[in-house]
Amino acid sequence: MTTSTELVPMILPTVMIPFTLVSVGLSIFATFIAGLFGIQLKLEGPRKLLEVLLKPKVLLTALALNVLILGGIQGWKWWINYPKLIRTIEAQSDERAIPSSTLYEDVPTVITNFSSSNSSTSSLKISQKWRIDTGKGSFRGAVVSSNRIFTGNDLGIVSELDLSSGKLIRTFYIGTPATTEITIWKNFMYLGEGVHDTHHARIYQFDLTTGAYKKSYQTLGHTEAQPVMGSFEGRDILFSAAGEDGFHAIDPMTMKEIWKVNLGHSDSGALVHNGVVFVGTGREKGNDRKNKSYAAALDFKTGELLWKRELSASSWMRPVIVGENVCYISGEIYFVSERGHITCMNKETGAHTIAHNTVSPIASTPKVLDNSILYVSIRGVICRFDLEEKTDLWCFDTKGRGYSLAGASYDPKRNVVLYPSKKNGLYVLDPSTGELLNQWTPSKDEGEWKSTYADVAVAGDYWIISDNYGSVRAINATDPSQALKN
Incomplete structure (x- = not known):
């Protein structure tokens, strides 16, 4: 040794x-x-x-x-992540304010529930009516009220356009990315602001009669979800998520706090139904262990917690009501994950009723068609999930690259499902079978198709598509066979 x-x-x-x-x-x-x-x-x-x-x-x-x-x-x-100073917004508002005599139709939230129609879907002719550049960053999509389109951009400018012609009517200024969908109520416009890193973000109130900034409500977080107007027993309340600062109930006239609840990071819009406010939370960016994800039901007037249930993943979009169920879609976008989920609870008790796994996360607004849910994964797979059968009736894979936050829309007049893909144009599907009826892309003269995170807004004869690079388009779809009959 x-x-x-x-x-x-x-x-x-x-x-x-x-x-x-x-x-x-x-x-x-x-x-x-x-x-x-x-x-x-x-x-x-x-x-x-x-x-x-x-x-x-x-x-x-x-x-x-x-x-x-x-x-x-x-x-x-x-x-750099703090909103523009109020005096700057006031000064810009004074310069931009243009009065309007239009009586705007209330848009308290985005419509998500539909009954299927029997319209023909077999022979639609699709054409572009007009296109306008409103500035990069149309993130949450357009809202239509009384023949007017409202959409925001990254520079914090909201554009009001004429639905028929695309003509710019006037603009509104908040200075921070105007990422939220617009809410219209009693001739006032409400919107939040910012991206995930924004702090002390506000909910803004503009007078659509004068075009001027009126008031704002300040939070400690970001307010990128649509502020939702709800009414119950003669009382109106504006609800807004504010990231790490939780969930806020606001008086829509005085813009003062009514109540506030913090169940975790809240980015999803609220669902208001029969005196109950349904909300969801997600995991904090950069720390997936900091917050669990929850579905919760709150009392409309007081914010009292009625029930709370843990979710399998983050809930970034507004839930939907299907019969006796309230259903949440979920999925991670800040952390690597290969699963998405549809989780339904009894809307009265919070008891779990349905759980459905999907092949990739879901981070788009679901739509309800009869007793089924239209959803789109971040990879561009469109499905129709039936709650009675507890299975997908059909799925259509657009083979998207990267990820998109755009959801499917339903046009009851033409009885079609619409999906604006990230790279491959507009998909038009049969809602019964999921069959591809049309795939429309603009011609060279009509402007290049670019990435969109926003749902298609269905407005009468038009489909309004806003991409993430500033283009807003009005698409018209007609049925030649019906034209010949007329």
């Missing part, structure tokens, strides 16, 4: 090599540090480094520099 003393000659050179390299490295680093403070230092090793670093002058200067640099970085991040 070899003794320990016999190993010394072999080990010593091997150990000394890395120690020598470290020593030389520290000496060079010490010389560099000393030079920053005007101290000449020969290449004498780590001992001089410690002498330099432990001098009170060096320690205090280094501490001050660290505080200054870190404080500056944090201060800059805080400032």
Whole structure:
């Protein structure tokens, strides 16, 4: 057996090599540090480094520099993610304000529940009526009221367009990305602002009669979900999610808080039904263990928690009511995941009734067609899920690349399902079979099709499509066979 003393000659050179390299490295680093403070230092090793670093002058200067640099970085991040000052919004609003005599139809929320029609779907002719550039960032899509279209962009400008011609009527200014869908109520316009990193975001109120900014409600989080107007027993309340700052109930006239509840990170719009407010929460960006995800039911007037149930994944979009069920779609977008979910509970008790897994996460607004749910995964797979059979009636894969937040829309007049894909144009499907009826893309003269995260807005004879690069289009679909009959 070899003794320990016999190993010394072999080990010593091997150990000394890395120690020598470290020593030389520290000496060079010490010389560099000393030079920053005007101290000449020969290449004498780590001992001089410690002498330099432990001098009170060096320690205090280094501490001050660290505080200054870190404080500056944090201060800059805080400032660029803070909304525009109210005085700036007021000044811009005064410049842009144009009165209107239009009596705007109330749009308290986006319609999600439909009964299927018996219209023909076999021979639609699709054409582009008009297209206009409103600026990059039409994230949540257009809202239509009284022959007017409202849509926002990344510069914090909301454009009001004429539905028939696409002509720009007027603009409204908030300065921070106008990502939310617009809410119209009693000739007032309400909208939130910002992206995930925005803080202290507001809900804004504009007077559509004068075109001027009126009031705002400030939260501590971001307000990128649509503010939803609800009514119950003669009382009107505006509801808004505010990220980490929870969920807020606001007086729509005074823009003052009525109640506030924080169940976790809230980005989804509310569903108001018979005096109950249904909300969902998601996992915090950058920390998937910080928050669990929940479905919850709150009392309309007080915010009292009626029930709360844990979800399998984050709920980023508004739930839907199907019969006695309230159903949540869920899926992760900030963390790697290969599953999405539809989870339904009894709307009165919160008892679980249905659980359905999907092949990829869902982060788009679901629609209800009869007793089924139309949903789209972030990979562009469109499905119709039947609650009675508890299975997908059909699915159609658009083979999307990357991910999209656009959902499916239903046009009851033409009895078709619409999906604006990220790269491959507009898909038109038969709602009964999922069969592809048409795939429309614009011609070169009509403007390139670009990525869209927004649902198609169905408005009478038009389909309104807004992409994430500023194009708003009005698409007209006619049935030639019906035209011949007329």
